[in-house]
Amino acid sequence: MGRPEKPIPDPVSPLGRLAVALRNGRRNAGLAYAELSERTRSVSPATLQRAASGAVLPRREVAQAFARACGMDVDEVTRLWHAAHRGSLGGRSADRYREPEPRPDLVQDLRGLCAALEALRQANGEPSFRIMERRARAAGRDLSRSTASRIATGQQAPASTDCLEAFLIACQVPPRDRTMWFDAWLRAQRHAVSARQNADRQSEELKQLESVVADSSRGQVSQEAAVRMLRRAGFDALERYRRFDAPWTVECVHCGATFRLRLSDVVLTRATCPDCPKLNEHVKEAWAELLTNPCGSLSRQFVRALRASTVLPARLQRDHLDVPVFVADRTTLRTLQSPAWHPALEAALRRHVRRPFHLDILLVHDYDTMPAHRNGHRHRRLAKAAGLVDGPLETMPLRQKPDFVNSAEMKRAASGRDTASSPSAAHTAQGIPSPWKPTSNSGA
DSSP states (O other): OOOOOOSSSSSSHHHHHHHHHHHHHHHHOOOHHHHHHHHHSSSSSSHHHHHHHSOOOOHHHHHHHHHHHOOOOOOOHHHHHHHHHHHHHHHHHHHTTTSSOOOOOGGGSSSHHHHHHHHHHHTTTOOHHHHHHHHHHHTTTTOOOHHHHHHHHHOOOOOSSHHHHHHHHHHOOOOGGSHHHHHHHHHHHHHHHHHHHHHHHHHHHHHHHHHHHHOOOOOOOOOOHHHHHHHTTTTTSSSSSOOOOOOOEEEEETTTEEEEEHHHHHHHHOOOOOHHHHHHHHHHHHHHHHHOOTTOOOOOOHHHHHHTTTEEHHHHHHHOOOOOEEEOSSHHHHHSGGGGHHHHHHHHHHOOSSSOOOOEEEEEEGGGGGGSSSOSSSHHHHHHHTTTOSSOOOOOOOOOOOOOHHHHHHHHHHHHHHTTTHHHHHHTTTTTTSSSOOOOHHHH
């Protein structure tokens, strides 16, 4: 009788359960390690004893040879070995292998099937594709290394049940567990057929839509018409138009972002710029930073004027960043007409907008608060600042002050001297063009 074996350090751990199963199998078979080694014909007694010690994880081939020599269930020992293998890994690999076992019953499409098969391969110890090819060939199945690699990386799904079975054999899946994988393959194939039918239906709908908006007798949109539609939606083309449903590289006229879209999405009003909301958010963040005056470069008068103003949606076009600022009263307008606060705003913008630009600040007036004639341009000016109007507006330079007159003219108008009693002079004193024409005194 040999010496008694050392106790297993942790019998309830995955590695300990594997060692307990191996020891029970050897005890039931009534074999010594020397006799067990003779049955395996390739593993030494010391290696077999170390495999059942519970201190180190044996190689999977050793555990399977141990179980085969003792007449144990090889599939069960393989399952215990994988559990011990996942528990023995550390770091990032351990986190990956601690994920749940692949669930073929949750597979719905071909992409999910490939992901589940790759998870199955990882749970099997992530064998190399060469070893998988050898295992499949030993079972009489055909599975090349390249096919196994494409399936594992999601580039190709198993084309047939024979290919799927070869992959399962290479991952050492027992026959009783392969049925659920075949059901998953059938569901994925049905989903692929349904997806192809939906794609064909959408293609027909796009062709009908193109024939509606087409400007040619062939039912296709020309280059000129496509560019007009694109420009109307707020984008500029950076390459030639190819097809109604083909990706098209464009540039947003508001923020200058470059991305790809389809003309069909433009027609269906589903094309939006992903960077425009980000640009306005960055401008608002820079404006909020400017109001705090972090560098102390702005005077109190400027800070009060800026806090009384509102920044409107900005536009970045051709490297020119237009920042419109809504000014509500004349006092704020006079203060902000000075460019002394522009460098502070530009410095704040460059900290938030991560692209080169030339800054243009546009002051938008509120004429309702000024004693000037209502010229009807206020709403158009606001729309222009918000990017809703592309045409030119009749604007006056900010340095001119047509809304009020100097104190001398006001005194003359108040004292009634000269032509204060004439309607034309009264309108001139208020800054309103006179609707009356001068009359001659020849008949007087």
